[in-house]
Amino acid sequence: MRSSANKVSNLMEHQKWFLDPKWIIIGLIVSFLLIFQVFPLLYLVFRAFFSTGKFSLEAFKRVYTYPLNWEALTNTLITASLSMVFGVLIAFPLAWLVGRTNLYGKKFFRTLFVATYMVPPYVGAMAWMRLLNPNVGTLNVFLQKIFNLSSAPFDIYTIGGLVWVLTGFYYPYAFITISRAMEKMDPSLEEASRISGANPLTTLRTITLPMMLPSIVAAALLVFVAAASSYGIPSIIGLPGQIHTVTTRIIDFVYIGSQEGLTDATTLAVFLMVIANIVLYISTFTIGKKQYITVSGKSTRPNIVDLGKWRIPITAVVVIFALIVVIIPFISVALSSITVNLGEPLSKANMTFRYWERIVTRKSILSSARNSLVSAVLAATFGMIISGMMAYLLVRTKVKGRKIPDFMITVGSGTPSVVIALSLIMTMSGKFKINIYNTLTIMVIAYMIKYMMMGMRTVVSALTQISPSLEEASQISGASWLKSLKNVTLPLIAPALVAGWFLIFMPCFYELTMSTLLYSANTKTLGYELFTYQTYHNQQTASALATAILVVVFFINWLLNKLTDGEFSI
Amino acid sequence: MSRIVIKDVKKAFDDVVVLNDFNAVFEDGEFITLLGPSGCGKTTMLRMIAGFEKPTKGEIYIGETEVSSSKTFVPPEKRDIGMVFQSYAVWPHMTVFDNVAYPLKMKKMDRASIKEDVESVLEIVHLSQYSERVPSQLSGGQQQRVALARALVAKPQLLLLDEPLSNLDAKLRDSMRFEIKEIQKKLKITVVYVTHDQMEAMTMSDRVIVINHGDIQQIGAPPEIYRYPANQFVADFVGKINFIRAKSENGQVTFKDSKQSLDYSGPVTGDVVVGIRPENLRFISRNGDFLGTIVSKFYLGDVNDCRVDIGGEQLRVIAEPKSFDTYNEGDKIQLRVDEFSVFPDSGDKDLTKILT
Amino acid sequence: MSRIVIKDVKKAFDDVVVLNDFNAVFEDGEFITLLGPSGCGKTTMLRMIAGFEKPTKGEIYIGETEVSSSKTFVPPEKRDIGMVFQSYAVWPHMTVFDNVAYPLKMKKMDRASIKEDVESVLEIVHLSQYSERVPSQLSGGQQQRVALARALVAKPQLLLLDEPLSNLDAKLRDSMRFEIKEIQKKLKITVVYVTHDQMEAMTMSDRVIVINHGDIQQIGAPPEIYRYPANQFVADFVGKINFIRAKSENGQVTFKDSKQSLDYSGPVTGDVVVGIRPENLRFISRNGDFLGTIVSKFYLGDVNDCRVDIGGEQLRVIAEPKSFDTYNEGDKIQLRVDEFSVFPDSGDKDLTKILT
């Protein structure tokens, strides 16, 4: 609650006169962000303004007066907003069903619904392209046959199609964030509503939903930023239909390969950064003082909502949803990994495992996998440490400027990957005394900059749910700030931490754009491999690799679920 | 209609049995108090009546409807109940006004009447000036009153109150008790009340159900329970009491240690425990039942509390201050016993052990 | 050393002033109770002593150290305090044992002694058999006892208890009170206690601080506060009392309505309010101070409570049941006044209004 947060924070302000480990840690983190994120990005933006050597708005004028760019801007805003709205609209009820009701197969669905997050978006986009293209899309043809339609019912190369695929791939952000928050909620708050005469749906709408608002807003923010700054999906789904987005335009500029191209790309990227932060600002502004504690000092019994006679129909709806959004595209990906000729139906003659063979026999794949694992684990772990600390700073203290790290982290996420990578190349290869170019470190840093917000937002929304009195009780028991954090705060937000970790880990694990710019002979990653296959004119191998990643991640998740009783899994 | 019938209800969490063979009928318009030590299952019972918990076994009826059984289940919102949760469960995202208005909104009442009703109930719980605050800006007692107001506002057929006054001061508690009673009488609703405060239980209830360890110990009107406790547990739990081991024979109970005795012609014989409430002991100048020595004297505000040794057993005596202003610690005195109960001796070592 | 000095402390949330000019000294080893209506600022005071809240103005010292002021601030974990939060603040992710063991772990005690200490304090709060449960598997009262055990276990120099017994039944409460007192005496620690239960305040405290609306009304030992309340609020808040408007002149106070009078030679003259506690009224067969009629009789378990009309004013009389077993409603009786207080009449309409 705000007031309690204030209470804590008041004293934080005065504690800073002591040499408190808190301030040392926070200081370290802030300087890290300053050096490795703010400085490179600022440098890039600075270059945009000083493209001719002295200050000029030339680049801005050039970029922002070009009509195609404007169209791209509107497309980005439209698709990102719609994906955000639909993503949350899908994720919230799913999270509720999975987290708070006696839906059949909850645990299974919980894992299934995040599955789209485990495949690289461009692989998934290819799947949708094959399913729903207006000429020969498999699903289109199928529907045409069944309903005897004269033309294809869907065209994926439209704004609608783009939103569909973006939503399908980014709703898991929302799902993970919201379901984590939901599971922690004090059920007696909902019970109080039931007893007041509200049915489960009304309760959901008037109590659960508003109380989940911080999480929902966080979720919406994640989906929006992810959709707005994604490149893979718009380039595959949007470009064929001449639907440009800011990211595809930026890539256009970047790949021109000239200094001017870089300047234009940065100039356009500034838009995304600004937009991401406007969204952040609006979201913190709208929820403003509304930080609802749903984990209080009095424990209540965990309780689930009985769906009653709706249990079967609702489960059926969920199954259909899963089928359409998750299963079908996955099957499509998995099948294409064993199809020789994608133009022919899968038959014995047209089936092969040589793409699988290729990925398992290829020399570099193991070392790439190891590199990806290491860098993704590092990025996720450091990312969560930083997010955790910064979230604490933001939620529990009233330090002046505590919003700045949040702002910086959001800028990072709003920046297209390619711009981040380029800014790091320009600033971290010795020109300014730091040379980490061609190391794994630079990749880890790039990943962190791009994906840290996923962790940050998740933790922030989780932290607002925890009653400060629980931390106070720890302090009064003689625990220092760090110990209270470790013993009380962290375990209580553990599910969110795990979720956040996973949200960072997964995209880093198969990250493509930055990796292809930043890898070196010793630091090839899976993203690089995927990229090779993709441009190797061979979708099948990319599909095989994606399927393999999915299977492995699913297995690990299942294992963790078993071993930790659901505590450390998604 | 809110006659409640609880039939053979049993409740277990996994293998922890919390309530056992609960059978009770709460008549329409009756004020029932559940009384029992911490952890005996009171909240669990309320939650089953409300429909948040399903009985492991047995049936619950509200009015003519079977609301919980192995076959049917009526969801909480259809049961027309007002409830105060032990943990308050006030909604942090709503102002005091909105919290209280919620049940009325659910009834689709019009805005004007909602405003009117909410304001009048806020008046009752003395929170009018806080109506625009959110719960995090309220003190503990204020939050509890929000919960109470929310339960009362919709005038439900059945009120379930789980320690609704535990965080209020005596004055407010008095006033709240009065209001709850008023509402109950006026609307003729059934109230199931949980309290730890015996005074509350005694003054407010039509009947009290004493529970221990998930078993009903006694059901009865307050004076009945107080004066004729069904067993040693009830005697001990409801009010203060001195227990003395004795032998019952030949129309007398003879205390084991002090050998002093009382006339007794009741049915219990053999090894017994005699229970005497401290206020049923009086200092008397002559012809007392016992002789004793004052061990300690304790000032309690409106009464005095002292301990008297009668030669082996210590007895607690509570009396108005005046009656022993003249006596001091160490003085020899005589005691008169006005009323006592006799229970079979269960052989428990510590007669005043607290059971949880 | 845990002498606490609170100097000119003021606390406001934004523009809501919650405590005003608070000045008090709690001596080392003293048992201090904060008493006051719901929302008067008790919790806020405790939180300031603990260091969760910074005074808007003023200083707080614990021992010789200035712990809170505009210049310095000692964080809570350095203050060596045990605290029970009004909202319990038990950690949902830890078992009962781990909750209670936590303060000891922070002191880096070895495992064996932790186990021993925790077990003995769990014994005290009667939770031994629940040590492996997590809080969500406990009843409200059980959770509260976990909070209490956690505050006691580390034997801190200073104990802050915010209604630590509000959800416990009378027996347990008695036993807990006893244990808290024992610990306090044995370790000679300072205890600051918040309660709504006057009995608790009266029996346990060395001194009571009565607060209303953020202002200290009176500081004193319990009998002092009870018998010589500083003002009408204290008289009213601490225990039951009859207020009767009267005129004080010529060595007498004369009741405005009934015109009956009492001898009074104190300093307050003019329009006054006379306060008489119900237990200071006695039925007497002759030579009573007043004549009256019994209006109602109410059974309260160990005492009877009845109202007597003395010709305009109604007085509440509480007496042991025996003393008016023979009287019935409507009977004429005589009353003797043993003690009374006189306050200047503030002109308030409703003399028993509840202030929150």
Added chain:
Amino acid sequence: GGASEVKATNDSGLSGKVMIYTSMYDDVIEAIDNTLEEVFPTVDIEFFYGGTGTLQAKIAAEISAGKLGCDMLMVADPSYALELKGQGVLEPIMVKDTGKLAFEYDKEGYWYPVRISNMVLAYNAGKYNKADLPNSFYDFANDKSVAGMISMSNPLTSGTALDTISALKDKYGYEYYTALGNQKVKIESGSVALTKLETGECKEIMILEESVLQKRELDNSKITVIYPTDGTIVVPSPIMSINDKWSANKNIEAAKAITEWFLSEEGQKNIVKAWMHSVRSDYPEPPYDAIPTAEIRKNTIPVDWANTVALREEMRTKFQEAIAAKK
């Protein structure tokens, strides 16, 4: 022949590291890398593989950081080489038998062509007849029967695509872009386009010959090249060395030897294995399933490299507007 000459150079004590940025496929590089290891056992040669656009972006960023991460480049087209030359990052290298080179090279030695890519048309022989489809670039943009079902690479991100639209503009004027726009041509990467050809979503695509050849050889694909009747667009890709001021390892000697090797018959054999055509007149062997280089050279649409650099922005803008307008 050339190989033994190179070996001789090698014996004269080369050492150190050489980093080469290239857009040749990883698999191809792996093979070449192994050969190079045998040829230059004392030199530590590393390849960095990336798409043309990626590499150009990386190089631009590195230049802005003041230092390149490589010593040699094998990427893009002569126009890019001209651009880099202008920026002063290249080192002139005089190779011996330039007489055998069948293609234009920099007389000062700043760059040499090392592999030939051809922009052609392609279709799925398993689904359509060649006779029913456009057989020229002109028809590709004007035959309405394929409207909405054709695809090409993005000239904004791909060098060869830019060269193509530059050549086609020279031949047919900017109207050609408008025509493409009217045809609702899809702009996408080669791998996506090929998949679409396979699934039948596209009837015909404009693509590099090598992509098709590779697919035919490795995946037994039925996708077939059409050498446009109005001329193939031939794009030589240069090999360049970075001068000491900018290079990562300052190993010009080794760079020189490696350049020699790539231009030798031995080196060219590896290029042809990678489905590209050789640059040597004395090595006429075409890649798998391709027609001979000489055959192709009989009918080409020439690219004006200097003009391509000069008019780059204008062409890109015009192209984009033409395509976007006819959504």
